[in-house]
Amino acid sequence: MRRCCAIARACGVLVALGCAFMAGSASGSNRDRLAEDGTIRHVTATGVRVLVRAEPGSGLVAIVAVVDPGEADRRAAAGVKEIVARSVFGAGANLSAEGVAREVYRSGGSVASVTSPDSIALRCLTTPNAFRDAVYLIGQALKNAAFDAETVRRAAAAADRDRAMAAQPLSIGAAVARAKLFVGHPYGVVQLPSDPNPRSLAVADLLRYYRTAFVPSGTTIAVVGDIEPRAAIQTVDNQMVDYDRRSGATRPPAGPSSDDHRMTGRDVERVTIRASTTAVVAACKAPGRASSDAAAVRVLAALLGEGKASRLFRAIRDVRGIGYVVGAETQLWRSGACSWRTSSVHRSAHNRTVARAPTAMFPGGYSGSSTA
Amino acid sequence: MWRTRISVLTAVAIMFSCSLRPACADGPRLVRATLANGVTSIVCPRPSRGLAAVDVWVRAGSAVERPNEFGAAHFVEHLLFRGTSTRGPGEVDRAIELLGGLLNAGTTRDHAHMFAVLPAEAVPDALAVISDALLGSTMAAEHVNIERSVILDELAAARNDPARDAVESAFRAAWGDAPYGRPVLSLAGDIASLDRDRILGFYRRCYRPENVIVVVVGDVSPNATLEAAKRAFGSVPAADVAGSARDSQTQPEPGPACGPVRTSPRTGFPPEEIWAWRLGRRDSRDAFMAELLAAVIEEALASARSPQSAGETFAVARADAVPLAGGILLYVASPIGVAGKAVSSAVLDSVVRRLATDGPSEIELAVARRRVLGRSLFRQETCAGLARDLGLWAMLGDAEAPIEAGLRLQQIGRADLQAYASRWLGGIPTQEGKQPR
Numbered sequence A: 001m002r003r004c005c006a007i008a009r010a011c012g013v014l015v016a017l018g019c020a021f022m023a024g025s026a027s028g029s030n031r032d033r034l035a036e037d038g039t040i041r042h043v044t045a046t047g048v049r050v051l052v053r054a055e056p057g058s059g060l061v062a063i064v065a066v067v068d069p070g071e072a073d074r075r076a077a078a079g080v081k082e083i084v085a086r087s088v089f090g091a092g093a094n095l096s097a098e099g100v101a102r103e104v105y106r107s108g109g110s111v112a113s114v115t116s117p118d119s120i121a122l123r124c125l126t127t128p129n130a131f132r133d134a135v136y137l138i139g140q141a142l143k144n145a146a147f148d149a150e151t152v153r154r155a156a157a158a159a160d161r162d163r164a165m166a167a168q169p170l171s172i173g174a175a176v177a178r179a180k181l182f183v184g185h186p187y188g189v190v191q192l193p194s195d196p197n198p199r200s201l202a203v204a205d206l207l208r209y210y211r212t213a214f215v216p217s218g219t220t221i222a223v224v225g226d227i228e229p230r231a232a233i234q235t236v237d238n239q240m241v242d243y244d245r246r247s248g249a250t251r252p253p254a255g256p257s258s259d260d261h262r263m264t265g266r267d268v269e270r271v272t273i274r275a276s277t278t279a280v281v282a283a284c285k286a287p288g289r290a291s292s293d294a295a296a297v298r299v300l301a302a303l304l305g306e307g308k309a310s311r312l313f314r315a316i317r318d319v320r321g322i323g324y325v326v327g328a329e330t331q332l333w334r335s336g337a338c339s340w341r342t343s344s345v346h347r348s349a350h351n352r353t354v355a356r357a358p359t360a361m362f363p364g365g366y367s368g369s370s371t372a
Numbered sequence B: 001m002w003r004t005r006i007s008v009l010t011a012v013a014i015m016f017s018c019s020l021r022p023a024c025a026d027g028p029r030l031v032r033a034t035l036a037n038g039v040t041s042i043v044c045p046r047p048s049r050g051l052a053a054v055d056v057w058v059r060a061g062s063a064v065e066r067p068n069e070f071g072a073a074h075f076v077e078h079l080l081f082r083g084t085s086t087r088g089p090g091e092v093d094r095a096i097e098l099l100g101g102l103l104n105a106g107t108t109r110d111h112a113h114m115f116a117v118l119p120a121e122a123v124p125d126a127l128a129v130i131s132d133a134l135l136g137s138t139m140a141a142e143h144v145n146i147e148r149s150v151i152l153d154e155l156a157a158a159r160n161d162p163a164r165d166a167v168e169s170a171f172r173a174a175w176g177d178a179p180y181g182r183p184v185l186s187l188a189g190d191i192a193s194l195d196r197d198r199i200l201g202f203y204r205r206c207y208r209p210e211n212v213i214v215v216v217v218g219d220v221s222p223n224a225t226l227e228a229a230k231r232a233f234g235s236v237p238a239a240d241v242a243g244s245a246r247d248s249q250t251q252p253e254p255g256p257a258c259g260p261v262r263t264s265p266r267t268g269f270p271p272e273e274i275w276a277w278r279l280g281r282r283d284s285r286d287a288f289m290a291e292l293l294a295a296v297i298e299e300a301l302a303s304a305r306s307p308q309s310a311g312e313t314f315a316v317a318r319a320d321a322v323p324l325a326g327g328i329l330l331y332v333a334s335p336i337g338v339a340g341k342a343v344s345s346a347v348l349d350s351v352v353r354r355l356a357t358d359g360p361s362e363i364e365l366a367v368a369r370r371r372v373l374g375r376s377l378f379r380q381e382t383c384a385g386l387a388r389d390l391g392l393w394a395m396l397g398d399a400e401a402p403i404e405a406g407l408r409l410q411q412i413g414r415a416d417l418q419a420y421a422s423r424w425l426g427g428i429p430t431q432e433g434k435q436p437r
Helices: A002-026 A071-075 A080-087 A097-106 A128-143 A149-165 A169-181 A203-213 A229-240 A294-304 A311-319 A347-361 B002-019 B072-082 B091-098 B120-135 B141-158 B162-175 B188-193 B196-206 B222-233 B284-308 B345-358 B362-379 B383-395 B401-410 B414-424
Strands: A040-043 A049-054 A061-067 A111-115 A120-126 A219-225 A266-271 A278-286 A326-332 A337-345 A366-371 B031-034 B040-045 B051-058 B104-107 B112-119 B212-218 B255-262 B272-279 B318-324 B327-335
Touching: A040 A229, A049 A229, A061 A128, A071 A203, A080 A111, A080 A120, A080 A149, A080 A203, A111 A128, A120 A128, A120 B362, A128 A219, A128 A229, A149 A203, A149 B162, A169 A266, A169 A278, A169 A337, A219 A229, A294 A326, A294 A337, A311 A326, A311 A337, A311 B141, B031 B222, B040 B222, B040 B383, B051 B120, B051 B383, B072 B091, B072 B104, B072 B112, B072 B120, B072 B141, B072 B196, B091 B120, B112 B120, B112 B383, B120 B212, B120 B222, B141 B188, B141 B196, B162 B255, B162 B272, B162 B327, B212 B222, B212 B383, B284 B318, B284 B327, B284 B345, B284 B362, B284 B401, B284 B414, B345 B414, B362 B383, B362 B401, B362 B414, B383 B401
Parallel strands: A049 A219, A266 A366, B040 B212
Antiparallel strands: A040 A049, A061 A120, A061 A219, A111 A120, A278 A337, A278 A366, A326 A337, B031 B040, B051 B112, B051 B212, B104 B112, B255 B272, B272 B327, B318 B327
16 A cells, blocks of 8 residues: 555656656756655746646635845835836736736736835736736736836825825834844835835836846746646746846845844834824844744744743733733844834833833844834 | 727626636535534635634624623623633633644624634644633633723724724714624723623623534544534533523614715825715625625726826725625725825716616626635635635625635626615715715
8 A cells, every 4th residue: 555655656756747847848948846845846948937836626826926136126216116016017018007907807806016125026816717817917017017107106106005004103113123223235225104205216217126126037936726737837938938138136145144133232213103002112133044043033033922822922911911912023034034022002001111111022132113 | 999999898808707717616615513502613624734724703793782881892802812710811822822823813793703723633622722712711800901901002003094994984884873883893981991790791691602603624524623623612501591692783774875974094194085885685695796896886986087097196996895794884985185086976976876777887797706706715715714704604694605706706697786786875975965866
């Protein structure tokens, strides 16, 4: 019985490798590899990395194109990356804005672009029979975004709206702390609601960023779901055949090394906005995903404040009843991480808590902000 | 040119229809059982890399509160984590976190629910902990004041949230002083004055086995999970006193549109105008129709504004439908003060009247189906999302609705939507607040 299972698994691997090989041949690449978890790794003729994993029976397909902006992030003014990410699904060289809207609906209505300090991700969740349309749509966003005036204005208005929606003490406190921790590094470029309106950005700036950042060598496309891997790779290959923009973009040198994240100083900033609560945010810099300590950062963060059984939650909320939102969050980026301890504070406890909480959260040192 | 455009759009619409595969074709199946004490269990096995979502629903929402209990539903939801006769403060959370999950809870107008995602093998233990937390809570007096302070901070934080304000304003506009019109988290004054006796009264009246539905989705064996649910919830005795959570649900009949009402401005965020309708819900088909109508209205408003939007304004109107045990809320929210060009009552009225008279076009219907199905697929992509949808719809009497969304949406035609819009939407109020119908 065990032998039968082993043979079946081996057959599965052989079939997958065969499929991958065929797809690789079709695109002129013979670099397809099959990982232990069943993920096929492929590189298109123009250098786009593709990861495909079949999950039969799920009835869904998720497509995510991740773009590493590299050096473009260091050169860009605040707000450019955000507006570019929001504009790539606007009108393009091959599609009108109306056409893009139709394609969005056709591919499932769940299409979005999301930025992080390391990347811009274009993602779509769709049904298997709309897979080709969805890949076409993402391909157009990678290759042919035109940044027409209406699309950019809409993107700027949407960015304004979302920033205003996020103008709450905790999120502003976290943004201020991050900016103070990563001065001079792209991770420290954050926009607060009080910052200049991104609507003043020139289209030329957006195009320059787009052409520098959206290059095949910095792009990875992942496809997971109810698809046949060989056909999926073929579809992606076909769409990426003319994605051949070249750029000297590289990722900036790693930020904090495994040593220089240590903090001994304390830096406190008070921010005042119109709001009905006070937030206390204490943050520290930590090693990023590229560091061998990344796993330790995650475990430490969980121990210190993630979960309702954590000491932080128990001490601040359960025992004292000081605030509703109490916890810890760690965002791991490639070359650094930001670990926050946060607490909202009820007015009646404002004064005594704001003075003491950051030290309790990070006895060793922190960059903190209280936002009221 | 226009004709060509129409034919292209029609072709696209047909493609939409063809590609709209029913979600239930080879989708998940449900296994159900009802225990002698009235607890219903629903299990949906589905491959999920060793994970499972547990979501336990109770008919104990804010609309079930009696006049002297305002705020009790939300207060109870907080106190559930504060310990039981066998677990001290913090031990409920600790027990779930030791199993690899994170426990949370929420309150709606009709229900409260407690949920977690865990390794599938931990589901039986998790069900035992959640059963204890829900049905064996001590609501200890010493925790009430601590939790009161936490809830007051939550209410204050909620006031910073424009999206929540819009939905709450819509409920208030549509239902006024009736139970659905009150804020789901309650008012600070209610929380400040609520004593333990009244909290306990609400808890004993509503947190009873016959009001509970247990949902488990993920890498689990249906029979073993039903058995685990029986072990966890089966020993709780059925209520032996008359009356149930449903007794106090007296809601007004579906009625005419209300609004516009205006939300409060916040830092950097403009106030919004809200129009709201109280729609009837005989079954889940009505809920799907309301959701389709909301999608059609939102899209029609975007199109209606586009000729004027070449200049300054990009105010985005949102429309949504919220299914409830006692009806459906349909609302439209539009920011004002953004270059002064929000959706006007006249534009909205013309859209609504067209839908009530002619129904949506084929294209509008196709686009709306795709949007509604897209949102549904996105929600149900995770075990937690599917468990939430299943629990909500099971509470509304139709557990299959979420997994049959594609099929159900396909069965709703233009004439159905026109009839539904004609019956429930009519028009919107005039300046004087009169229904122009």
